[in-house]
Amino acid sequence: MIRFEPRTGISPARSMGLRLLAVAAALALAAIPLGVAGAPILPAYAAMLQGAAGSVFALTETLARATPLIFTGLSAAIAFRARLYNIGAEGQLYLGALAAVAVGSGAVAGPPALLVPLVLLAAAAAGAALMLGPTFLKGRFGVDEVVTTLLLNFVVLLFIQMMLEGPFKDPMGGGWPQSEPILPEAALPPLVERMRLHAGLPIGIVLCLLAHVLISRTVLGLRIRAVGENPAASAYAGIPVLRTLLTVGAVSGALAGLAGASEVAGLKGNLTADLSRGFGYAGIVVAMIAGLQPLAVVPAALLVAGVFVGADTMSRSHGVSSYIADLIVALALLCVLVAGLFVRFKVRWERA
Amino acid sequence: MSAILDILASASFWAAALRIATPLMFGVLGALICERSGVLNLGIEGIFTAGAMAGWLAVHLGADLWTGVLAAALTGAVFGLLLALLTVPLGLSQHVAGIGVTLLATSLAYFTYRVVLPTASTPPRIEPFGPVRLPVLSDLPFLGPALFSQTPLTFLALTLFGLVAFVLYRTPLGLAIRAAGENPAAVEAQGLDVHLVRIGAVVTGSAVMALGGAFLTMSAFNAFFFEMTGGRGWICIALTVFASWRPGKALLGAILFGAFDAFQLRLQHEVAGAVPSQVFLMLPYLLSIAALCLVARRADYPKALMIPYVKGQR
Numbered sequence: 001m002i003r004f005e006p007r008t009g010i011s012p013a014r015s016m017g018l019r020l021l022a023v024a025a026a027l028a029l030a031a032i033p034l035g036v037a038g039a040p041i042l043p044a045y046a047a048m049l050q051g052a053a054g055s056v057f058a059l060t061e062t063l064a065r066a067t068p069l070i071f072t073g074l075s076a077a078i079a080f081r082a083r084l085y086n087i088g089a090e091g092q093l094y095l096g097a098l099a100a101v102a103v104g105s106g107a108v109a110g111p112p113a114l115l116v117p118l119v120l121l122a123a124a125a126a127g128a129a130l131m132l133g134p135t136f137l138k139g140r141f142g143v144d145e146v147v148t149t150l151l152l153n154f155v156v157l158l159f160i161q162m163m164l165e166g167p168f169k170d171p172m173g174g175g176w177p178q179s180e181p182i183l184p185e186a187a188l189p190p191l192v193e194r195m196r197l198h199a200g201l202p203i204g205i206v207l208c209l210l211a212h213v214l215i216s217r218t219v220l221g222l223r224i225r226a227v228g229e230n231p232a233a234s235a236y237a238g239i240p241v242l243r244t245l246l247t248v249g250a251v252s253g254a255l256a257g258l259a260g261a262s263e264v265a266g267l268k269g270n271l272t273a274d275l276s277r278g279f280g281y282a283g284i285v286v287a288m289i290a291g292l293q294p295l296a297v298v299p300a301a302l303l304v305a306g307v308f309v310g311a312d313t314m315s316r317s318h319g320v321s322s323y324i325a326d327l328i329v330a331l332a333l334l335c336v337l338v339a340g341l342f343v344r345f346k347v348r349w350e351r352a
Numbered sequence: 353m354s355a356i357l358d359i360l361a362s363a364s365f366w367a368a369a370l371r372i373a374t375p376l377m378f379g380v381l382g383a384l385i386c387e388r389s390g391v392l393n394l395g396i397e398g399i400f401t402a403g404a405m406a407g408w409l410a411v412h413l414g415a416d417l418w419t420g421v422l423a424a425a426l427t428g429a430v431f432g433l434l435l436a437l438l439t440v441p442l443g444l445s446q447h448v449a450g451i452g453v454t455l456l457a458t459s460l461a462y463f464t465y466r467v468v469l470p471t472a473s474t475p476p477r478i479e480p481f482g483p484v485r486l487p488v489l490s491d492l493p494f495l496g497p498a499l500f501s502q503t504p505l506t507f508l509a510l511t512l513f514g515l516v517a518f519v520l521y522r523t524p525l526g527l528a529i530r531a532a533g534e535n536p537a538a539v540e541a542q543g544l545d546v547h548l549v550r551i552g553a554v555v556t557g558s559a560v561m562a563l564g565g566a567f568l569t570m571s572a573f574n575a576f577f578f579e580m581t582g583g584r585g586w587i588c589i590a591l592t593v594f595a596s597w598r599p600g601k602a603l604l605g606a607i608l609f610g611a612f613d614a615f616q617l618r619l620q621h622e623v624a625g626a627v628p629s630q631v632f633l634m635l636p637y638l639l640s641i642a643a644l645c646l647v648a649r650r651a652d653y654p655k656a657l658m659i660p661y662v663k664g665q666r
Binding site: 002004033036037038085087137141142143144146147148150151152153154155158159161162165166281284285288319321323324326327329330331333334337338340341 | 394397434438441442443444445447448449450451452453455456458459460462463464466467470582583586587589590593628630631633634637638640641644645648649651662
């Protein structure tokens with residue numbers, strides 16, 4: 001028989017160590033499909049490490065890939081703190097990107113000091129608006145937000161395709177379904193010349209710091225944590241549960257929307273229907289690896305981004321499908337979930 | 353208006369409705385079995401994908417169609433067992449574990465596909481199930497082409513509905529499953545192991561879900577495509593709520609949904625060009641959300657749904 005005894009104090013160091021161990025376990029488990037696919041395991045992982053962090057270029061690629069994951073990871077971390085399971089970051093990202101090109105590709109003219117904040121605000125507002133519906137349905141009527149946000153992802157992606165074939169289609173795009181390019185004044189500037197790294201990264205990091213202060217040092221943060229721990233007791237204690245949920249939903253949606261703005265205005269330059277390679281879903285894994293701690297979102301995003309960037313290199317050098325990255329990330333989510341048990345409980349084995 | 357009536361009066365429309373409804377029938381039935389025992393199975397979307405992949409792969413590698421169906425069911429059962437172990441004895445978050453199983457099953461299916469076919473851009477076809485011809489019934493006017501021209505998997509889905517309804521409401525096993533979802537302490541008071549009942553239900557339900565995926569590659573289409581499940585799993589979760597966790601209503605809901613989808617496909621054809629096709633493609637998802645909201649106020653959730661059971665604790 002397994003018995004779980006709750007731990008009284010939860011040590012942050014132990015929690016972090018266990019979560020890192022879980023990621024290592026995921027990499028070890030992924031060696032099985034790698035081996036079955038016929039790849040030499042250690043050289044393949046060496047190629048992955050080389051591709052993720054083996055050169056300055058590799059590091060900047062990993063940082064560039066981590067940028068959207070910081071936003072979506074933080075989006076999930078804040079929402080999950082309140083037990084608001086926002087799985088709709090993918091859709092919010094796309095709607096945010098659409099709002100970014102709507103204001104940033106010529107509709108408004110002005111200097112960067114005006115256009116860049118406008119693009120970011122538009123994207124955040126679009127993402128927040130999209131998340132308000134499912135949050136309200138959950139808070140008011142108890143409709144499961146996981147299902148509604150997942151279903152909305154499909155709706156939004158179709159809407160984006162419709163817009164890219166319709167009003168948002170670039171007349172100079174050679175017939176491809178893509179938006180007009182973001183104006184240079186509206187673009188997030190690159191951090192290093194001729195590298196793909198852009199200002200989205202520092203913005204994401206600053207937001208993680210702000211989120212940390214919000215969660216741990218403010219009344220709203222206390223309410224978020226209380227609603228997550230026990231909504232009934234929170235309501236009894238006079239916390240406005242629905243209003244707290246709506247605030248969290250808006251913040252979470254806004255962050256995912258910013259991921260979209262960061263990608264179109266910082267990296268791609270225009271919107272296409274394949275903007276995100278599952279960044280919304282990967283954000284959930286980032287948040288879980290980070291233990292829902294805003295400060296830990298940055299290193300967790302780097303880890304997940306490293307897996308994705310490294311897997312591309314591994315794929316090229318060893319002929320393994322880059323779906324191995326998605327596999328590792330999925331395994332990491334499950335392993336971290338199990339590791340959480342060992343953080344919260346003493347697990348004892350007993351004979352019945 | 354008469355165009356709409358023409359659509360509804362055609363046998364081929366109802367045949368399409370049943371065909372579209374079949375994967376949903378498997379999915380909603382599987383979800384219902386899991387949820388009746390108290391476990392929300394959000395692994396469904398990945399189990400659909402893995403089932404579609406496993407069935408197709410088995411046949412592609414030379415097995416016969418029914419062996420493919422069995423391979424799909426076993427694959428579903430394996431992922432069901434994983435989800436059950438995480439959520440039942442370990443009592444982990446059913447939301448996060450379910451999403452994790454979906455991500456794992458989907459990526460494993462895609463990875464396996466690329467191991468078998470590293471570079472193929474057009475997926476190889478298999479010889480799928482053909483329609484069953486029943487003596488007399490298939491020759492009936494209207495009803496013959498509408499109801500009795502389906503592939504064997506549709507009939508399997510309908511049979512499973514009857515079987516599950518019988519087991520749930522007429523057998524001690526069904527009582528134990530329903531009680532595990534309503535009042536697990538009562539199950540334990542009967543000397544039964546709540547965890548075993550739930551694990552069994554999740555494994556069985558997941559095997560049934562996987563058949564919905566197998567229908568896609570082995571009946572509806574004849575190959576495996578990336579992202580071919582297209583959110584059908586999530587739609588099934590919504591349909592389960594809409595059906596108040598009752599097999600009869602679930603069957604009706606799946607068929608209504610199939611009819612709606614078949615109808616929008618035809619309507620899309622009628623007004624081609626005037627309205628963007630994406631508007632029609634959005635409708636199934638929006639309809640699912642609407643269905644959820646419609647019943648939300650009076651949804652009769654199994655009372656222990658998503659509540660882990662710890663032995664000896666009330």
